[in-house]
Amino acid sequence: MTNETTYYSACDWCGATIAYGNAMTSVSRQIEQIDRSEAHPDGVVTVIESESVLELCAGCGNRLPVEKLKATLRKSGAAGGMPKGILEALKSFLTENEISFGQRKGGDGFTFTILGENGQWPCLAVRMGDERFGFYSFSPVKTPEAKRAAMAEYLTRANTGLWTGSFEMDFDDGEVHFRTSGAAPGGKLPFELIEPIFYANVSIMDRYLPGILALIYSDTSPEQLIEEIEGEPAATAEGEEEILELREDGDE
Ligand SMILES: [Zn+2]
Numbered sequence: 001m002t003n004e005t006t007y008y009s010a011c012d013w014c015g016a017t018i019a020y021g022n023a024m025t026s027v028s029r030q031i032e033q034i035d036r037s038e039a040h041p042d043g044v045v046t047v048i049e050s051e052s053v054l055e056l057c058a059g060c061g062n063r064l065p066v067e068k069l070k071a072t073l074r075k076s077g078a079a080g081g082m083p084k085g086i087l088e089a090l091k092s093f094l095t096e097n098e099i100s101f102g103q104r105k106g107g108d109g110f111t112f113t114i115l116g117e118n119g120q121w122p123c124l125a126v127r128m129g130d131e132r133f134g135f136y137s138f139s140p141v142k143t144p145e146a147k148r149a150a151m152a153e154y155l156t157r158a159n160t161g162l163w164t165g166s167f168e169m170d171f172d173d174g175e176v177h178f179r180t181s182g183a184a185p186g187g188k189l190p191f192e193l194i195e196p197i198f199y200a201n202v203s204i205m206d207r208y209l210p211g212i213l214a215l216i217y218s219d220t221s222p223e224q225l226i227e228e229i230e231g232e233p234a235a236t237a238e239g240e241e242e243i244l245e246l247r248e249d250g251d252e
Helices: 058-062 066-076 086-096 145-159 191-217 222-230 237-246
Strands: 007-010 017-019 024-035 044-057 109-115 120-127 132-138 165-169 176-183
Touching: 017 044, 024 058, 044 058, 086 109, 086 120, 086 132, 086 191, 120 191, 132 191, 145 165, 145 191, 145 222, 165 191, 176 191, 191 222
Parallel strands: none
Antiparallel strands: 007 017, 024 044, 109 120, 120 132, 132 176, 165 176
16 A cells, blocks of 8 residues: 555654554544433443544553643643632642642641752742732741841842842841732632742742841841842743752641
């Protein structure tokens, strides 16, 4: 037979020819009706309409990650799902990224730990009111009283020019954190809104954390520390990926 008579289709992943007589895997969307009759008490399926979504050669088909595919479809809402509520969505995001987490006291968020390139720190994913969500990265060390004025200057200098979030300090106990937040209109949080708010949070904390620690443990001025950090190029998207790969299990 010539190529034209044996060719059926091409693999949607690797492009290999699928010929008549080859095994293949197809993922399709079918509209079905299930009826029951005396002859078929367990039901008989009538396919009303069938449309192929993906056609794969045998090799690719064998590697089809069925569970992952299901999860991706459900997550995307492509299976008819609506965006989840804020806490459900945050929980799915952490689970999907294999970050282990604990429930925050009061039940309005989740605690976990991040290991960045410059240190390890506690984080919080949280629902803020009815239509907002956010992430907090906490400095692992509180600022001693004598350093709080200098820390306030350091954080103010760091905040200048930051688009997506803000460093803050509790002047009474010296606790420092970086906060990012985003809108969740109607209390629904589409999955794709979470990632940029999360990455901005952990990458910016990772960038400014060495300065926070140096300010506490040395006599370097806030101005000098900011110059050292901002003189260097910001973490790339690639750097942010690495942070996620390096993350550690939460300890709660
Ligand atoms: Zn293939």
